[in-house]
Amino acid sequence: MIIIDFHSRVPLYEQIKEQIMLLVQQGLYQPNDQLPSIRVLSKQLRLNVNTVKRALGELEEMGVTYSLPGRGVFVSENALGNKKIKQDAAAKLKTAMQSAKAKGLSKQEVETLTAAVFAGKPNS
Amino acid sequence: MIIIDFHSRVPLYEQIKEQIMLLVQQGLYQPNDQLPSIRVLSKQLRLNVNTVKRALGELEEMGVTYSLPGRGVFVSENALGNKKIKQDAAAKLKTAMQSAKAKGLSKQEVETLTAAVFAGKPNS
Amino acid sequence: MIIIDFHSRVPLYEQIKEQIMLLVQQGLYQPNDQLPSIRVLSKQLRLNVNTVKRALGELEEMGVTYSLPGRGVFVSENALGNKKIKQDAAAKLKTAMQSAKAKGLSKQEVETLTAAVFAGKPNS
Amino acid sequence: MIIIDFHSRVPLYEQIKEQIMLLVQQGLYQPNDQLPSIRVLSKQLRLNVNTVKRALGELEEMGVTYSLPGRGVFVSENALGNKKIKQDAAAKLKTAMQSAKAKGLSKQEVETLTAAVFAGKPNS
DNA sequence: GTGGTCTAGACCACA
DNA sequence: GTGGTCTAGACCACT
Numbered sequence: 163m164i165i166i167d168f169h170s171r172v173p174l175y176e177q178i179k180e181q182i183m184l185l186v187q188q189g190l191y192q193p194n195d196q197l198p199s200i201r202v203l204s205k206q207l208r209l210n211v212n213t214v215k216r217a218l219g220e221l222e223e224m225g226v227t228y229s230l231p232g233r234g235v236f237v238s239e240n241a242l243g244n245k246k247i248k249q250d251a252a253a254k255l256k257t258a259m260q261s262a263k264a265k266g267l268s269k270q271e272v273e274t275l276t277a278a279v280f281a282g283k284p285n286s
Numbered sequence: 287m288i289i290i291d292f293h294s295r296v297p298l299y300e301q302i303k304e305q306i307m308l309l310v311q312q313g314l315y316q317p318n319d320q321l322p323s324i325r326v327l328s329k330q331l332r333l334n335v336n337t338v339k340r341a342l343g344e345l346e347e348m349g350v351t352y353s354l355p356g357r358g359v360f361v362s363e364n365a366l367g368n369k370k371i372k373q374d375a376a377a378k379l380k381t382a383m384q385s386a387k388a389k390g391l392s393k394q395e396v397e398t399l400t401a402a403v404f405a406g407k408p409n410s
Numbered sequence: 411m412i413i414i415d416f417h418s419r420v421p422l423y424e425q426i427k428e429q430i431m432l433l434v435q436q437g438l439y440q441p442n443d444q445l446p447s448i449r450v451l452s453k454q455l456r457l458n459v460n461t462v463k464r465a466l467g468e469l470e471e472m473g474v475t476y477s478l479p480g481r482g483v484f485v486s487e488n489a490l491g492n493k494k495i496k497q498d499a500a501a502k503l504k505t506a507m508q509s510a511k512a513k514g515l516s517k518q519e520v521e522t523l524t525a526a527v528f529a530g531k532p533n534s
Numbered sequence: 535m536i537i538i539d540f541h542s543r544v545p546l547y548e549q550i551k552e553q554i555m556l557l558v559q560q561g562l563y564q565p566n567d568q569l570p571s572i573r574v575l576s577k578q579l580r581l582n583v584n585t586v587k588r589a590l591g592e593l594e595e596m597g598v599t600y601s602l603p604g605r606g607v608f609v610s611e612n613a614l615g616n617k618k619i620k621q622d623a624a625a626k627l628k629t630a631m632q633s634a635k636a637k638g639l640s641k642q643e644v645e646t647l648t649a650a651v652f653a654g655k656p657n658s
Numbered sequence: 659g660t661g662g663t664c665t666a667g668a669c670c671a672c673a
Numbered sequence: 674g675t676g677g678t679c680t681a682g683a684c685c686a687c688t
Contacts, residue, residue, distance in 0.1 A: 173677080173678060173679090174678080174679075175678080175679090180385060180388075183388065183389060184388050187388050187389065187390070199659080199660065199661085200660080200661065201659090201660085201661095209679085209680090210679065210680045210681070211680090211681090211682095212679075212680070212681085213678085213679060213680080215661080215662085216678090216679095218661090219662095223595060228417065229660090229661060229662090230416070230417075230419075230660085230661080230687090230688095231419075231421075231660070231661045231662065231686070231687055231688090232659085232660050232661065232686075232687035232688045233659095233660060233661080233687080233688065234659095234660060234661075235660090235661080242389070242390055247389050247390070248389055248390055248391055250389075251382075251385055251386040251389040251390075251391055252386065252391060252395070252399065254382050254385070254386070255379075255382045255383060255385075255386045255391070255396065255399060256399055256402075256403060257296065257382075258375075258378050258379045258381075258382035258383075259379060259382075259399065259400065259403045260304070260403055261304055261375055261378070261379075262375040262376065262378070262379045263308070263311075263403060263404060264304045264305070264307045264308040264311060265307055265311070265371050265372055265374075265375040266307075266311050266371070266372050266375075267372060267375055267376060267379070269400065269404040271376070272379065272400050272404070273397070273400060275376065275379060275380055275383065276383065276393065276396050276397060276400065278380075279380060279383045279384055279387060280387060280393040280396070292602070293600065293602075295602075295603075297603075297671080297672060297673090298672080298673075299672080299673090333673085334673055336673070337672085337673060340672090340673095420629070421686080421687060421688090422687080422688075423687080423688090428632070428633055428636045429636070431636045431637055431638075432635070432636040435635075435636060435637070435638050457688085458688055460688070461687085461688060464687090464688095495637050495638070496637055496638055496639060498637075499630075499633055499634040499637040499638075499639055500634065500639060500643070500647060502630050502633070502634070503627075503630045503631060503633075503634045503639070503644065503647060504647055504650075504651060505630075506623075506626050506627045506629075506630035506631075507627060507630075507647065507648065507651045508651055509552060509623055509626070509627075510623040510624065510626070510627045511651060511652060512552075512555065512556050512559050513555060513559065513614070513619050513620055513622075513623040514559070514614055514619070514620055514623075515620055515623055515624060515627070517648065517652040519624070520627065520648050520652070521645070521648060523624065523627060523628055523631065524631065524641065524644050524645065524648065526628075527628060527631045527632055527635060528635060528641040528644070545662080545663060545664090546663080546664075547663080547664090571674080571675065571676080572675080572676065573674090573675085573676095581664085581665090582664065582665045582666070583665095583666090583667090584664075584665070584666085585663085585664060585665080587676080587677085588663090588664095590676090591677095601675095601676060601677090602672090602673090602675085602676080603671070603672055603673090603675070603676045603677065604671075604672035604673045604674085604675050604676065605672080605673065605674095605675060605676080606674095606675060606676075607675090607676080
């Protein structure tokens with residue numbers, strides 16, 4: 163389910179975080195569902211255990227998952243009701259938008275892009 | 287004219303690049319205008335010369351500026367007509383936007399953000 | 411009577427220990443009273459037998475209970491007269507309190523918390 | 535300045551976090567002060583670089599510090615105005631207090647302890 | 659089996 | 674020089 167791009171400059175653990183959040187947001191993992199174990203994930207993704215561990219650790223810090231030592235990692239109750247996550251995403255988006263503006267993209271072009279992205283699956 | 291945010295996680299040399307491109311984009315620097323010298327810039331911005339050098343070097347590589355050894359650095363004719371630059375920025379923006387959508391940002395929230403970013407100086 | 415919080419980071423066997431000590435402390439179990447058998451407890455709490463076994467084993471080691479092989483587990487005479495246990499708890503509490511103070515909690519906030527914790531059943 | 539107890543069961547990175555927060559809270563490190571580099575700290579404390587890195591990473595996550603790659607780690611503006619830190623400490627204190635109650639400490643004993651802890655340097 | 663902690667050491671980007 | 678990422682592998686506590 164999770165696909166890692168080893169050539170991307172985005173850190174591997176960030177890619178894992180993103181994709182797991184996506185799976186949760188899509189409802190493929192429900193609250194209190196157990197995620198695959200760290201060891202299983204690391205084998206599937208061909209990554210070191212510590213890299214996966216870091217991803218899950220940060221997801222836990224963000225309130226998306228919780229871990230019970232000796233038992234496993236689980237999806238939190240209000241996994242994505244979290245404000246922090248949205249703020250984070252908004253901040254990153256703003257940075258990208260400012261950069262785009264500096265490089266000559268017009269407001270209209272951005273709006274067209276926005277429409278395109280939000281077309282596929284209506285989200286609001 | 288150029289403002290560096292020392293608290294930002296964006297590399298200093300990237301900030302310089304962004305800001306110079308923005309100034310060009312806004313027409314404050316016209317094609318064939320001379321930019322301040324590296325030494326002047328590094329003093330103004332209180333940055334290491336190497337950092338400024340790297341920024342200008344990459345701008346030249348991108349075709350935004352050209353340098354005449356012994357004379358200085360100048361703005362290229364087609365400084366921002368370069369399609370590749372815009373495409374790159376657009377691609378990154380799209381990724382950030384998709385991620386933001388996945389994390390629950392609504393289309394409206396993105397539009398509000400767009401308006402905010404493009405508020406300063408109308409651009410389109 | 412015993413409630414296990416599966417979401418808590420406190421080990422399950424520690425939770426069992428705590429709760430049994432609390433019941434004894436509150437006088438609901440008198441010295442020489444028999445505790446429910448390990449099997450009964452593990453079914454009630456939906457826990458692995460080994461987890462319950464460990465909890466009772468440690469209680470016995472602490473002198474809170476004693477077991478008569480083939481008969482069951484019983485509350486000791488001087489179950490909580492044991493000074494070492496209290497001292498241990500007091501030391502940990504002190505550490506946590508100092509840390510809380512260092513992080514800006516006021517004396518009043520701690521007192522409010524104390525009142526809340528000791529609210530359920532008056533104890534002194 | 536920082537003292538690590540290698541025999542404690544508290545994780546080393548937690549000890550580092552605690553002590554740095556303490557130094558900040560005491561005003562020995564002011565906002566925007568630069569902390570010793572990770573490598574220097576790890577040599578001083580005779581710890582692995584990664585352990586120190588983790589401590590500083592979590593402090594950053596908590597908003598106590600911020601790091602500028604290539605430059606160093608610095609104390610945040612409102613390092614300890616942070617609500618999250620207090621909530622964390624309060625939660626830990628509550629757990630310790632419940633445990634103490636279960637082990638027979640009376641409300642009065644806790645209050646005496648509170649008074650003792652908050653005696654040294656008045657904090658509220 | 660599970661996750662948590664720690665070490666040792668490599669490589670990268672940034673200033 | 675700085676911090677950031679990643680790997681490999683050890684040991685521990687808990688279920």
